[in-house]
Amino acid sequence: MNNEKIFTELQDIVGKAFVSNDPEELFLYSIDPGASEPHPIDFVVMPRTTEEVSAIVKLANKYKISVTPMGGGLTLSGLVIPVNGGIVVDMKRMDSIVEINRLSRYALLEAGVSTGQLQAYLEEHYPELQVSVPDAPPTVTVTGNALIHGSGFLSHQHGDHGSMLNGLEVVLPNGEICKVGSCALSDYWFTRGPIPDFIGLFTSSFGTMGIITKISIKLYPKAPVRDLVFGLFKKSKVIPELLYKVTSTELAEDILLGAQGKPDWMKGYIFIITYITGKNREELDKKEKKLKKIYRKNGARYMKAPPRIRDIFLEKPQFAAKAADFRKGGGFEYVGSFFPLEKVAEAMDRGAEISKKYGIIPTLGARIFGPTHTVMVFFSYSFNRADPDDIQNARNALHDTNEMTLELGGIPWKGELRAQQMILEKINPNYKYLLKTIKEQLDPNNIMNPGNWEVK
Ligand SMILES: Cc1cc2nc3c(=O)[nH]c(=O)nc-3n(C[C@H](O)[C@H](O)[C@H](O)COP(=O)(O)OP(=O)(O)OC[C@H]3O[C@@H](n4cnc5c(N)ncnc54)[C@H](O)[C@@H]3O)c2cc1C
Numbered sequence: 001m002n003n004e005k006i007f008t009e010l011q012d013i014v015g016k017a018f019v020s021n022d023p024e025e026l027f028l029y030s031i032d033p034g035a036s037e038p039h040p041i042d043f044v045v046m047p048r049t050t051e052e053v054s055a056i057v058k059l060a061n062k063y064k065i066s067v068t069p070m071g072g073g074l075t076l077s078g079l080v081i082p083v084n085g086g087i088v089v090d091m092k093r094m095d096s097i098v099e100i101n102r103l104s105r106y107a108l109l110e111a112g113v114s115t116g117q118l119q120a121y122l123e124e125h126y127p128e129l130q131v132s133v134p135d136a137p138p139t140v141t142v143t144g145n146a147l148i149h150g151s152g153f154l155s156h157q158h159g160d161h162g163s164m165l166n167g168l169e170v171v172l173p174n175g176e177i178c179k180v181g182s183c184a185l186s187d188y189w190f191t192r193g194p195i196p197d198f199i200g201l202f203t204s205s206f207g208t209m210g211i212i213t214k215i216s217i218k219l220y221p222k223a224p225v226r227d228l229v230f231g232l233f234k235k236s237k238v239i240p241e242l243l244y245k246v247t248s249t250e251l252a253e254d255i256l257l258g259a260q261g262k263p264d265w266m267k268g269y270i271f272i273i274t275y276i277t278g279k280n281r282e283e284l285d286k287k288e289k290k291l292k293k294i295y296r297k298n299g300a301r302y303m304k305a306p307p308r309i310r311d312i313f314l315e316k317p318q319f320a321a322k323a324a325d326f327r328k329g330g331g332f333e334y335v336g337s338f339f340p341l342e343k344v345a346e347a348m349d350r351g352a353e354i355s356k357k358y359g360i361i362p363t364l365g366a367r368i369f370g371p372t373h374t375v376m377v378f379f380s381y382s383f384n385r386a387d388p389d390d391i392q393n394a395r396n397a398l399h400d401t402n403e404m405t406l407e408l409g410g411i412p413w414k415g416e417l418r419a420q421q422m423i424l425e426k427i428n429p430n431y432k433y434l435l436k437t438i439k440e441q442l443d444p445n446n447i448m449n450p451g452n453w454e455v456k
Contacts, residue, residue: 002063003021003042005063006042006043006059006063006065007019007021007043009059010043010045010056010059010087013045013047013052013055013056013059014045014046014047014048014052014056018045018046018047018048018093019043019044019045019046020043020044020045021042021043025044026040026041026042026043026044029041029044029070029073029080029088029090030081031081032073032074032075032076032077032078032079032080032081033074033076033330033331033332034075034076034077034078034331034332034333034334034416035331035333035381035383035391035394035395035398036077036078036081036416036417037078037081038081039081039082039083039084039085040085041068041082041085041086041087041088042065042085042086042087043086043087043088044087044088044090045087045088045089045090046089046090046091046092046093047089047091047093047094048093048094049094050094050169050171050177050213050214051177053089053094053171053211053213054171054175054176054177055175056087056089057171057172057173057174057175057211057447058174058175060086060087060447061173061174061175061445061447064445064447065086065087065447066082066083066084066085066086066087066447066448066449066450067086067087067089067211067447067448067449068080068081068082068086068087068088068089068207068449069089069091069207069211069212069449070088070089070090070091070144071091071092071111071112071140071141071143071144071145071147072092072114072136072137072139072140072141072144073090074136074137074139074140074144075144075148075414076332076333076334076335076414077333077335077414077415077416077419078416078417079148079206079207079414079416079449079452080207082449083417083450083451083452084450084451086447089211091110091111091112091141091143091211092112092114092141093112094110094111094112094113094213095110095112095113095114095117096109096110096113097109097110097113097117097118097121098110098214100121100122100125100126100129100219101188101189101190102126102129104188104190105129105218105219105220105221106166106189106190106216106217106218106219107122107131107142107216107217107219108189108214108215108216109142109143109214109215109216109217110213110214111141111143111211111212111213111214111215112141112143113141113142113143114138114139114140114141114142115131115133115134115136115138115140115141115142115145115317116138116139117138118131118133118142119131119133119138119316122219126219127222128221128222129219129220129221129222130154130219130220130221130222131217131218131219131220132151132152132153132154132155132158132161132164132220133145133152133153133316133317134150134151134152134161134317135152135317135318136150136317137317138317142215142217143212143215145161146161146162146164146165146203146215146217147162147202147203147204147205147206147207147212148162148203148204148206148413148414149161149162149203149204149413149414150162151367151369151376152316152317153253153254153275153316154220154253154254155254155367155368155369155376156247156252156253156254156255156367156368156369156370157220157252157253157254157370158218158220159369159370159373160369160374160376161217162199162200162203162204164217164218165181165192165199165203165215165216165217165218166181166182166183166189166190166191166192166216166217166218167179167180167181167182167183167184167189167190167191167192167199167215167216168180168181168183168199168202168212168214168215168216169183169212169213169214169215170202170209170210170211170212170213171210171211171213172209172210172442173209173210173442173443173445173447173448174442174443177213178210180192180198180199180202181197181199181216182195183216189216190216201438204414205452205453206449206452206453207448207449207452208439208443208448208449208450208452208453209438209439209442209443209448210442210448211448223253223277223278223279224278224279224280225277225278225279225280225281225283225284226253226275226276226277226314227275227276227284227288227314228273228274228275228276228305228310228313228314229273229274229276229287229288229291229292229295229302230271230272230273230302230303230304230305230309230310230313231271231272231273231274231295231300231301231302231303232269232270232271232272232300232301232303233269233270233272233299233300233301234268234269234270235299236270236344236345236346236348236349237345238298238299238300239257239270239341239344239345239348240341240342240344240345241298241299242272242294242295242298242299242300243255243257243341243344243368243372243375244341244372245294245297245298246272246274246291246294246295246298247368247371247372248371249290249291249294250371251274251276251287251290251291252274252275252276253275253276253277254273254274254275254367255272255273255274255275255367255368256272256273256275256365256366256367257270257271257272257273257344257348257365257366257367258270258271258273258364258365258366259271259348259352259362259363259364259365260361260362260363260364261355261361261362261363262361262363270348272295272300273313274291276288276291327360327361327382327383327384327390328384329383329384329385329386329387329390330384330385331382331383331384331385331390331391331394332380332381332382332383332394333380333381333382333383333394333395333397333398334378334379334380335378335379335380335381335398335401335402335412335413335414336376336377336378336379336412336413336414337376337377337379337401337402337405337410337411337412337413338374338375338376338410338411338413339374339375339376339377339405339408339409339410340374340375340409340410341372341375343408343409343410344366344375344377346408347377347404347405347408347410348364348366348377350404350408351364351377351379351401351404352364354379354397354400354401354404355379355381355397357397357400358381358393358394358396358397359393360381360382360383360393360394360397361382363379363380363382364377364378364379364380365377365378366378376413377410379397379401381393381394381397381398382394398416398419399418402415402418402419402422403422406422406423406426411423417451417452420452420453420454421454421456424453424455424456432455435453435455436455439453439455
């Protein structure tokens with residue numbers, strides 16, 4: 001591979017200031033904040049336009065060098081650490097909010113727009129509209145999060161963020177620019193169908209099918225007031241009926257479960273937080289009264305949340321990292337798995353056991369997507385980044401969690417390379433055939449984030 005030539009050609013595409021092969025800068029792109037193995041990379045580029053992305057991918061095909069798209073780089077499972085080195089395409093310069101369609105309620109964004117940026121823009125210009133954001137740092141991209149089936153405070157009502165996508169502009173692995181969804185034939189990016197729906201090809205495929213340059217994401221009305229109804233219980237066995245009954249009321253905006261060994265007052269309890277919204281306080285009071293009754297009838301105790309706790313939990317996003325870093329040293333694996341409701345109690349119990357086995361303070365929880373259609377159970381394994389044994393400890397906890405998830409019939413979310421292989425080992429053989437066939441057709445040089453979803 002002629003690295004000097006590639007470097008000069010990349011400079012010609014994006015300009016000298018936006019390509020680097022400096023070891024110090026490359027180092028930052030060879031790691032992520034989770035426990036995944038680092039891998040050295042060759043170049044990082046920051047394109048400004050779709051045409052530049054297209055030219056980068058065409059160049060990568062010419063030299064058969066790997067390309068890994070990156071948003072905020074905060075997925076924590078090594079998905080933007082290029083296994084074979086090559087070019088990391090950092091999308092953060094593509095940060096225009098192209099259009100807010102107020103009436104059809106969608107935002108058309110370049111792929112580098114962050115969740116914090118969109119949230120702030122809506123608050124200033126369209127205060128009656130909102131976007132569902134993850135409880136992640138506000139520097140993560142709306143695109144990166146939607147592409148990994150992320151979730152946030154509107155996922156109970158409207159599903160995971162991948163399902164909120166209306167359309168994509170994508171640079172395919174051959175460098176050609178393609179549109180999927182209504183934008184393929186209309187000026188309006190308002191729907192995925194009624195044409196064959198290819199958006200799913202690009203979600204949870206971790207940059208292996210192309211580089212997304214624009215997305216349309218759904219926006220939702222924002223209610224004037226919002227509050228939460230806090231409850232506690234000790235035995236996980238109450239979870240299925242409690243969630244079934246709470247969701248049957250259709251009163252909730254969001255529903256979270258949590259179980260933490262720290263702070264001390266949380267130890268030994270599982271807590272449920274049901275978020276409610278309305279036009280005024282009176283409406284919230286009515287909803288709260290109904291939910292209190294359901295909590296009591298189904299094995300949970302209502303608790304008035306102290307103002308400090310209430311304020312933390314009402315933030316959008318919540319500051320989740322604060323709870324996770326019990327170990328100190330700044331590392332935590334934040335993993336999740338999608339489960340059917342009937343397996344959530346066992347998954348949470350076993351997640352807590354895995355934490356204890358590895359000497360980690362249990363920190364886990366769940367978010368309900370739709371009226372119990374899917375439950376995302378999340379596990380956090382903190383580690384000391386300066387201690388290699390402790391990093392390995394978190395990796396082992398992660399591996400046990402993936403095994404447990406697959407055994408219970410769940411699916412690991414945003415799985416690191418090893419988890420992806422565990423999924424592929426269990427998956428229907430013809431699913432594998434389909435995946436391999438599509439991938440080989442689209443990316444015959446295997447340049448797009450290789451190693452991920454690799455059918456061996
Ligand atoms: C404290 C903390 C709390 C969190 N809480 C949540 C939460 O509540 N909900 C949640 O969903 N997540 C949560 N996360 C996980 C994670 O941060 C987010 O999901 C994050 O939004 C991922 O977005 P990103 O921009 O960092 O994606 P990246 O890590 O940059 O990318 C994710 C994947 O998408 C690919 N990709 C990125 N951009 C493109 C593109 N333009 N084209 C093609 N492929 C692309 C990458 O190659 C990678 O495979 C949390 C993380 C932290 C650190």
